[in-house]
Every structure is written in structure tokens, then in C-alpha cells.
Amino acid sequence: xxxxxxxxxxxxxxxxxxxxxxxxxxxxxxxxxxxxxxxxxxxxxxxxxxxxxxxxxxxxxxxxxxxxxxxxxxxxxxxxxxxxxxxxxxxxxxxxxxxxxxxxxxxxxxxxxxxxxxxxxxxxxxxxxxxxxxxxxxxxxxxxxxxxxxxxxxxxxxxxxxxxxxxxxxxxxxxxxxxxxxxxxxxxxxxxxxxxxxxxxxxxxxxxxxxxxxxxxxxxxxxxxxxxxxxxxxxxxxxxxxxxxxxxxxxxxxxxxxxxxxxxxxxxxxxxxxxxxxxxxxxxxxxxxxxxxxxxxxxxxxxxxxxxxxxxxxxxxxxxxxxxxxxxxxxxxxxxxxxxxxxxxxxxxxxxxxxxxxxxxxxxxxxxxxx
Amino acid sequence: xxxxxxxxxxxxxxxxxxxxxxxxxxxxxxxxxxxxxxxxxxxxxxxxxxxxxxxxxxxxxxxxxxxxxxxxxxxxxxxxxxxxxxxxxxxxxxxxxxxxxxxxxxxxxxxxxxxxxxxxxxxxxxxxxxxxxxxxxxxxxxxxxxxxxxxxxxxxxxxxxxxxxxxxxxxxxxxxxxxxxxxxxxxxxxxxxxxxxxxxxxxxxxxxxxxxxxxxxxxxxxxxxxxxxxxxxxxxxxxxxxxxxxxxxxxxxxxxxxxxxxxxxxxxxxxxxxxxxxxxxxxxxxxxxxxxxxxxxxxxxxxxxxxxxxxxxxxxxxxxxxxxxxxxxxxxxxxxxxxxxxxxxxxxxxxxxxxxxxxxxxxxxxxxxxxxxxxxxxxxxxxxxxxxxxxxxxxxxxxxxxxxxxxxxxxxxxxxxxxxxxxxxxxxxxxxxxxxxxxxxxxxxxxxxxxxxxxxxxxxxxxxx
Numbered sequence: 001x002x003x004x005x006x007x008x009x010x011x012x013x014x015x016x017x018x019x020x021x022x023x024x025x026x027x028x029x030x031x032x033x034x035x036x037x038x039x040x041x042x043x044x045x046x047x048x049x050x051x052x053x054x055x056x057x058x059x060x061x062x063x064x065x066x067x068x069x070x071x072x073x074x075x076x077x078x079x080x081x082x083x084x085x086x087x088x089x090x091x092x093x094x095x096x097x098x099x100x101x102x103x104x105x106x107x108x109x110x111x112x113x114x115x116x117x118x119x120x121x122x123x124x125x126x127x128x129x130x131x132x133x134x135x136x137x138x139x140x141x142x143x144x145x146x147x148x149x150x151x152x153x154x155x156x157x158x159x160x161x162x163x164x165x166x167x168x169x170x171x172x173x174x175x176x177x178x179x180x181x182x183x184x185x186x187x188x189x190x191x192x193x194x195x196x197x198x199x200x201x202x203x204x205x206x207x208x209x210x211x212x213x214x215x216x217x218x219x220x221x222x223x224x225x226x227x228x229x230x231x232x233x234x235x236x237x238x239x240x241x242x243x244x245x246x247x248x249x250x251x252x253x254x255x256x257x258x259x260x261x262x263x264x265x266x267x268x269x270x271x272x273x274x275x276x277x278x279x280x281x282x283x284x285x286x287x288x289x290x291x292x293x294x295x296x297x298x299x300x301x302x303x304x305x306x307x308x309x310x311x312x313x314x315x316x317x318x319x320x321x322x323x324x325x326x327x328x329x330x331x332x333x334x335x336x337x338x339x340x341x342x343x344x345x346x347x348x349x350x351x352x353x354x355x356x357x358x359x360x361x362x363x364x365x366x367x368x369x370x371x
Numbered sequence: 372x373x374x375x376x377x378x379x380x381x382x383x384x385x386x387x388x389x390x391x392x393x394x395x396x397x398x399x400x401x402x403x404x405x406x407x408x409x410x411x412x413x414x415x416x417x418x419x420x421x422x423x424x425x426x427x428x429x430x431x432x433x434x435x436x437x438x439x440x441x442x443x444x445x446x447x448x449x450x451x452x453x454x455x456x457x458x459x460x461x462x463x464x465x466x467x468x469x470x471x472x473x474x475x476x477x478x479x480x481x482x483x484x485x486x487x488x489x490x491x492x493x494x495x496x497x498x499x500x501x502x503x504x505x506x507x508x509x510x511x512x513x514x515x516x517x518x519x520x521x522x523x524x525x526x527x528x529x530x531x532x533x534x535x536x537x538x539x540x541x542x543x544x545x546x547x548x549x550x551x552x553x554x555x556x557x558x559x560x561x562x563x564x565x566x567x568x569x570x571x572x573x574x575x576x577x578x579x580x581x582x583x584x585x586x587x588x589x590x591x592x593x594x595x596x597x598x599x600x601x602x603x604x605x606x607x608x609x610x611x612x613x614x615x616x617x618x619x620x621x622x623x624x625x626x627x628x629x630x631x632x633x634x635x636x637x638x639x640x641x642x643x644x645x646x647x648x649x650x651x652x653x654x655x656x657x658x659x660x661x662x663x664x665x666x667x668x669x670x671x672x673x674x675x676x677x678x679x680x681x682x683x684x685x686x687x688x689x690x691x692x693x694x695x696x697x698x699x700x701x702x703x704x705x706x707x708x709x710x711x712x713x714x715x716x717x718x719x720x721x722x723x724x725x726x727x728x729x730x731x732x733x734x735x736x737x738x739x740x741x742x743x744x745x746x747x748x749x750x751x752x753x754x755x756x757x758x759x760x761x762x763x764x765x766x767x768x769x770x771x772x773x774x775x776x777x778x779x780x781x782x783x784x785x786x787x788x789x790x791x792x793x794x795x796x797x798x799x800x801x802x803x804x805x806x807x808x809x810x811x812x813x814x815x816x817x818x819x820x821x822x823x824x825x826x827x828x829x830x831x832x833x834x835x836x
Binding site: 017020022027061062065067069205 | 414421482501504505622627629630688
């Protein structure tokens, strides 16, 4: 219990000391079985458990010690705060961690600047006639925004994001004090956990998405968003292969693989964002960290705009509006790439590592118990 | 503001499992039902909020219960803990009906789970609620509301107007304002009186001030007292209660299950005069945890101290409040304000009496003392490996046994031996019919569910006649 520990960490540790003697929540998610492996909780343990928490709120709504009980136990809220503090602590470069303190503002500003930058660059580089003209056929997009510029901005920002997140992952892994253990089986289990979002199943019947009743809205919405995002990523990857190796230049036909992947992916993303936003708005406000809502809504809005402008681009790509919309869309994508390591998008990284560590500890540690 | 001027079919007094099972059952039979819960919504559910499982008969393995648990074994278990202080007909009625209790609760949205760690090895006999009792309470309230039961929170029933065994109306305080609620039948599911310290003092004197109330502070016994004064037949010993050993530092009310200490079988326990007073290793903890509250309640200042060492720490569930740790027995005695010379002697005498054996924390291991009084019959290991560990203990009371007499249809019996016309009871307010003393883990919820359903059914039928 170092003096530099955050209030949320100290508070959540007090909660866990009650939880570890109660254990009614063991059936809900991975956090409680991981808790029972311990009697004492280091700062790193607290960060690990916080990142393992999916914010399903099952433990809050079933807690005999939830407010207004004197113990006032509210793990989902404290864990959300600790997660955000861990994003800040392990961000790279370290100086950038501060963006998690005002994440809504930062993500919104980057999105606005991304659009502005794309529009300004396009306007400077291209003749206005090109920007507002109708272009069709292979290479139409590159007439508006040159291929080299598109590749440099997208590749550069994504490359940096991957580098920053990789270093962040290493810093997190070391900082939370993970111990050696088996690799393959835990990795496989964590992958299945992520792909199925098992921990938002609440033990089979769903989670307390909005109140003390159970539903699977959040699980389905999150998976729609995640798989939609992956489909869009696959779309871009296939398009890159088409362009580089098959020398087929965009735009592609509606029934082509990249456009189909992108269309379905974009539609899923929209559905997911709408679902998650709805849950966030109507949910019981107590078991959440309200001060983090800005960053969460900003990211959801950014994802919504990326998907919406992508789909709109498909619809109007043969018209004179294509140029401006393409610039806006690419500006938003650029903003998303830039903020990958500095927005709630990093939760996937640390959550994945926490699931992996949890699956590993299950195999190497033994629960403390009387029976 | 709900319309309280109407005449309801059924008034259910109380808001725990027994009350909700009655309300839901009556509503399903078409009755117009109102539930009067004393607590606010956030603390609703009485002691059910702190429960975790119920004990259910099952002829074969189910998805949440292993093996089988049949009537005769269930009855034997009950007979053993109550030492015969039970009503065999009511008990067997309850045991038989318990087979269908998990199914009924599941229909009400309650989710069960296989038992995991920290559950006193009850997976064969007891079905566990996923998330515990509050999750069960949440599910029952949602079901009741969906079916159209009117729920009144912050509503204290202060008096039932009864004339010749016939209930007419209830005087209530609804959100602080006086009202009358009229109903054709009433189900009393308002629990025991354990949280009423003034009443407890009548039997226990000053000791009652040192009893921690594990459950809801709303168990004031107002309805129980009112019914007994109104000519209802009494059952159960008013001085008896179910109690466990709690951490002495727990809140005096509503601390719930997590305040319980499970260290006893792996410790020696002394009172404030530094004297041992009972065999800590007499039997497995699931069979003994329920007697220790009462044992401690009978000690001076209702205080006890469990003493053990670092070897034992991982043998029992962690306590919420960290134990005292010291490098010597003398230092530990100082932390507790106990006579250090005496504690050193008690530990030394105990260590000298420990016989060689192979320790096994999971079962009766026969590691015992020789020539010690009282003996420690199992899990006796020398206390010799610092840091030495100490847990301060106080009694934590779960519920009282005093109740109202009921028939096998949950109908309340009047003092003159006649059945009441339209008064029924379920839950802790009538558990004393079956539990004269002692306790079986999860049996309170079984009684509540079984008699709640019976009371709801009979109350609804009563309306039609």
C-alpha cells in the first residue's frame, strides 16, 4: 500500500478484502476466481484485476454490501477508474499518458484536426476543380488525394500506434508483475474469451447492462462493433493487396471483396456504436465511472463517424461530393489511428493481456479456501 | 401514489424471500396482492439479501446439485441439529416440498450456479444462487412487479387488526405517513425480532448489547409481537437464536456473511479470562459453525479470541479485517489486552498435549490432544510458528426462533387452538415450528420458499371462498 497509490486503488483493495471473505460473485466473471488466488493485493494485482473487469456490473447489483450499506462496495466504478489510471501510467511515450485525464476533449480535438488537416492538405495540393469534380474509374480516389499522401499518413499513423501500443503492452506486463508460466493454452483460452466475450455472459444469462435485470445488449453491441471494425480492417488489407500485388486500383465494384467487407463491417460498426451508446445513456449511473464518460462517448462518436462517412462515400462516390467526403473520411480514419494508443481503444490490449494472465494463473496458482 | 383505499385480496407483510414467494404465488392464482416492505428499495429483502443457497431434496443429480439427498437423510440431519425440537409432520412437509423449490425460484428468474470455493462443501445438499441472496431478491421483485404485484417500500406494518382469528386491516406507516390497508387475507412474512435490542435484553440482559446482528436491521419483530399479543399461538423458545462467531470488529448490524470467522477448527479459542471453553475440533466446520455464536454469547463480555500461527492461515477463508499478527504469544496477548502469562501457559499446555499425526484440513484427521480439558479432537497442531495469528470474536445473530404457530398449510393457529380465518405466515416468523433449536445451512431459505408458496396459495384460495 504505497503512498503513491491512487484513491481508487486503495478503495478497491478495501472492497476486495470484503469480497474475498464473501465470494458470492464467483460465478459472474474471471475477476473473482482471480481474486480468490490471492490474500493480498499489490498495486499491480489491482491493475490486473481492474483490466480483467469487463464492467458488467453483475457484482454491484448482487452485492449485499453495495451503497447505501456502510461498506459501500462498488467495484465496477473503482475498477473503471483504475483501468484509466493504468492506461495513463503505461502509455508510451510516457508524457502522452496525460491525455487520459481529458480524453473526451483530446479525442474530439484530434478528430476535428484530422478532418481539417485532410481538407487543407487536399486543397493545397489539388486544384479546386479536382476536389469538387466527379471522378470515376480506377484511381478515382487518388485523383483527389494522391496515393503517396494517403499511404504516408495512414501507414505512418498506424505504424506509430502499433509501436506505441507494443511498448505500452510490455510496460504493462512488467509493471503489473506477471509471473512466468505456460504460454499456448492460456493464449488460446484468452483468444476464445475475447472472440466470444465470455465474461459478458454473466454465467449464461447476460449482464446487468442497465439495471438489476439481465440482458446481452452490451455483449452483442460490443461484438458487432469489434467484428465490424475487424471487417473494415480486412477490407483495407485486401484493398492494399489488390493495389500492390494485383495492380487493381480503387474504387472497386460494389460486389468486390473489399467493398463487401467494408460495407458489412461499416454497418456492424454503426449498429454496435448505437447499442453501446444507448446502454451508456440509460444505465444505472452508480456502478460506472462518470468522469470517464467524455472519453468513451468521444471514441464512440469517432467510430460512428468513421463508419458512417465510409458508407456514405460508397453511396455518393460517383458524384462531385466524393472529393470532400473522401478527405473527411480519411481525416477521421487518421484521427482514429492517431488516438489508438491514447483513447479507450487501448482497453482491448490490456484486457487481452489480463485475460491471458488470468488463464495462466488458473493453471499455476491455487485458490485459498477452507474447503 | 398508489391507491391504498382499495380492498386488496392479499396483504403480504415483509419483503424477503418468504414474502415474495407468497406474493408471486397468490398473484399467479389471480389475487390482487400488495407487499408492504419496511426497508427502502436499496435495502429490501430482509435477511434474504445476505443468504446464498437453499437446501433441497433431490433423488438424483441435477445441474446444480450433485448425487442425491433423500427425505430420510434430510430428516436425520434436521433431527440431529434440533435434537428433536421440531414438528415432524411440518418438517417432512417442508422437506418433501423442497424438491420443487429450486424449480419455482428458477421460474421466478433466480439463477443457480454450481457451488464453488468458500461454500463449506455444500454442493450435494444445497443449491447456490448465482450472485447470492440479493440477486435472488432482485429476481423475485422483478417477477412480482411484472405479474402486477403492488410493492410498497418504506412501509412499516405496525398493527394487524384481528378479531376472533379474523384479520380486518393493517395499520401501517407508508413513507412516514399513517395509513390503513384493508385486505381479505394477510400473509405475515416479517421475520424474527433479533434486531430489536430492547426485546433481546428481556432475555439476555446486558449481554444483548454485545450481540452483532448479522442481517437486516429491520427485523424488529413488530408484527410478531403484535400477533402474539393479538391471540396468536406462540411457538419456539424466545431465548433461542441462531448465531455464528463473527469478527469482533464487524458492524453491529447488517454485516452479513462475510463477517463470519472460519478459523476456529485451526485455532484454539479462549475467552477474556484466557480459558478455553469448547473443543474447537469436535467436528467438521459446516457441522459446527452454527454453535459457536451461542458458545461465545455465553462467555464473559461475549468475547473470544482465536489463537493460531502462520501454518494455518491458508486453511481457512480470509477474514475481512486482517488478523492480529505478532512474533510472540506474549505480544499477541498484549494486542488483545489478555493476561500474557496466562495465554503463554494455555498455549504451552496445549502444545504439550498435541499428539503426533498427519494433518489434513479437509477432513476429520484425528490430530488431537491428550489429557487436555476441553480436548481438541481434530486438526490439533502445535502453535509454534511465528507470526502468531489472532482473531477477535463476538457472536453474530442470524435470527431468533420465537414465532407464530402454523398448520401444514401455513395457516396461523390461534392460542385457543383454532385456525385463523384468513391469516397465514411464512419465513423466519414461523421457522420456529420446525427449528426448535440449531440450524441446517440453507434451511431457512427452504422454509421461506416452501411456506411462502403454501401461504400464497392458501391466501389466494381463501379469497375465492
